[in-house]
Amino acid sequence: MKQFSRQRHPLILLASVLFLLCADPAIALSHLGAGSSSGAWFVTRRSDESPALLLMLREDPIGSIRPGIALEPLPQAISARGMELLAVYAPFESERAGSEDASGTPSRILRAVRRFEAHAVTPTQTVIRGPRALPPIEGPGRLVGIVNTPIPAVLIEHDRDLRMLLFERGEWRQARLPDDLGDDATLTLLPITGRPAILAHTPGTSEAWIHQYTPGGEATSPGQWNSRLLAFPSDAERVLVVDDQIFAIARGESPDEVRIDAVRSESPITRARLSGIPGEFRAFGLGNAIVLAWDAPEGEPGPPIIAAVGLDGRILRQAAPATVVGPVTAEDVQLLMLVLASIFLTAVIFIARPGSRHESTFAIPEKTALAPPARRTVAAMIDLAPGLALGMALDSGVLPVWGAEKWIDGVVGVLLVLAVVTIPHAALSEAFAGRTLGKWICRCRTVSHDGGNPSLVQSLGRNAAKILCPPLALLTVLAPYAPNPGSFATRVVVKIPPESEPPPESEAESGSGGSDSP
Structure with a gap:
């Protein structure tokens, strides 16, 4: 196939430049959308x-956009890879110092x-950035077209x-093209694998021709293209190419319907149909989804409209x-x-002090003592782990579970x-x-x-207070041997004897005593 050469007649070059600058079609926003496995623009x-x-990110809920930046002028084409976007702009004239052709036109476009x-x-x-x-x-x-592959490429x-x-290596190098593209074929540049x-x-x-050029290889070497037939x-x-799968987008039975087909070697398979799609929209991949985006109707200012479908045909949005x-x-x-509710509930317990009329001191069994805070903390961590x-x-x-990708999020x-x-498990135990x-x-x-096991109601109240009111746990660390409102509420507490009768040190260190610990 013929390759462009600057060694042409000056009049031909002048005509080409005038046609390029005067007859170049307007840039359509419908083509300014590009996506990758992690983000889309x-x-x-x-x-x-x-x-x-x-910008859209894969980890955000589908249909969420990040605040962007002003873009002036508009590029002619964009292509994404990861969190990086490559944009190519319209041609412009540039004078080469001391170099003009016979007609006086600039020597470079x-x-x-x-x-x-x-x-x-x-x-x-x-x-x-x-x-x-x-x-x-x-x-x-x-x-x-342009593709932002590990070795970016443009087709002109x-x-x-x-x-x-x-x-x-910091420059644009011309690569050899396949010999059998066909003069009447409509060409599209895509990233595949x-x-x-x-x-x-x-x-x-x-037919899809996939380039096999690798860094450091010869761009003009024969056999660098692999082809495969597609229906x-x-x-x-x-x-579109999404997750290395090829999809074709066409209009459906009604003017506002879009049909998305998966392209195969034998015959295309219709994956999904979306209605309410205007004539001009952007289509791109985002992770394992195909996203369609378009501006809000004229006269109705607002964010863009987003629709999305999974690669398996599920309507995601x-x-x-x-x-x-x-x-x-x-x-x-x-x-x-959640934090404010916990603080409010803690304040209610402190102010109301439920169960305070039941305050009393009782003697703990001999050779036992209140468990120290360190031991209570370790026990609480073990109980919280499951x-x-x-x-x-x-x-x-x-x-x-049950076909759901996630039950919870965040x-x-x-x-x-x-x-x-x-x-429940702590209360029952x-x-x-x-x-x-x-x-x-x-x-x-x-x-x-009363010295026995707490009742089920006491255990439920005690463990609910521990989990729902974390500030109460601080009292166990700050004043481990002092009563607190949570203890009054559930009446599950073991106090040390009066200060005038302190227990022997050896007994205080044995950790088999009752605990109001988490």
């Missing part, structure tokens, strides 16, 4: 019609290339000639306005409410699981055995004022 228009670059990077500052705040300039692409032509068409440039791939689509057949739907309008992730998330508010482990497992998705969910597991697993290991025992 797309361009939208703000209420003042200025363009902005927005350049395209700017910029790189953006997203960095997480906090779990809810992300900073977009850039743009950082890369060496420009030289030469006129129509930009077919000019006068039915194609050039594919690879960015390596982390490599640049050219999709040649004709009415009769479609595309005849009405496909867009092609119907079309709805996006949620902007701010400095304070819903999980932060839930955690704050609930904490289960909560973290459910939060991480290690234990999917710190609040883990704390609730901790309470649901710990309170103390009511029937007088000790929990932690107290048995640490040789402690919980007794009621």
